[in-house]
Amino acid sequence: MEKELFNPIKKYFEGRGYTVDGEVDGMDMYMRRGDETAAVELKQTLDFRVFQQAALRQKLVDTVYVGTFNPKNMRSKAVRDKIYILKRLGIGLIAVSKRTGRVEIISEPVVSSLEDFKKMNRRRSEHASAEFEKRRTKGNTGGVTRKKLITSYREDALLVLDALAELGGEGKSRDAATVSGVKKASVIMNSNFYGWFEHVSTGVYRVTDAGYNALEEFEETVYVLKKNNKTDV
Structure with a gap:
């Protein structure tokens, strides 16, 4: 299935002036344009392992992407949370349509400032702080899902x-x-x-x-x- 990702992404970057090859020193896709180097780690679904692999590739090349198939629900919290992690790591995300093979850059391989995300989530941060201050007992156990929370x-x-x-x-x-x-x-x-x-x-x-x-x-x-x-x- 990764082959179905490789060819469209290879064509995409070749169209932007890169010379591309696969399986170079363990990297699914390695490419060069002038002095600029980049790598793409291919995975059918976004998971911790591909994040780890992509982060390790940052030691070897200038920019790193993760290539995957278009998530079914791009706006779901699960997908948005994964994109957030990639942005914080400075790893780009490329999505390929299973139906058409169309390639789309979801996010660029640029480290996003934590302060920017904090500004975007200020209201939620203030709500968490207010809830903490209101609680008198503070007796909840973290990581427990079936126990009733004392809000x-x-x-x-x-x-x-x-x-x-x-x-x-x-x-x-x-x-x-x-x-x-x-x-x-x-x-x-x-x-x-x-x-x-x-x-x-x-x-x-x-x-x-x-x-x-x-x-x-x-x-x-x-x-x-x-x-x-x-x-x-």
């Missing part, structure tokens, strides 16, 4: 839930806000994201069975939250 929203919801339980399992949202120290208690109970609250009447809620189960499940978290509660009221 700042869940922390607030647990405080409100515990407050409502202290009020006898049913009470006014205003009172739950006072006891819990969470200003947005009424919003949390009304949205009922976790299914912990049942709306009884205007401004009045009660704890559901799921809510009592949550108090047992997150008993230690609730204890820490109440101990270190940073009230919003």
Whole structure:
């Protein structure tokens, strides 16, 4: 299958004045134009191994590309993340259409500044910082996917839930806000994201069975939250 990549890419660079050959000192494609040298590593799909190979080729030539078939969804997060890595490494990306053999340069072999990417993702960076600051317990374990995360929203919801339980399992949202120290208690109970609250009447809620189960499940978290509660009221 790499042969289907080799010929179109070879023709593409020959059309730009390069002399091209394959399998030179372990490089899938080696080319020269005057004093300028370049290499292309060919792979049907983008993976760590081809990134590694391409990075090692940078020791031998001026510029390096990875050649692959056109990704099915160029705008997917997975593809965009891989292109980001290549840009940070200063490795170019060439895509070949399986149907037509058309060659397209997706990104040039130029190192992209980290600061440029940070500027593009400033809002997300600020959101991460704000979420970190809001969290009181900071007890999540990284790399765990099946365990329920303790986000700042869940922390607030647990405080409100515990407050409502202290009020006898049913009470006014205003009172739950006072006891819990969470200003947005009424919003949390009304949205009922976790299914912990049942709306009884205007401004009045009660704890559901799921809510009592949550108090047992997150008993230690609730204890820490109440101990270190940073009230919003």
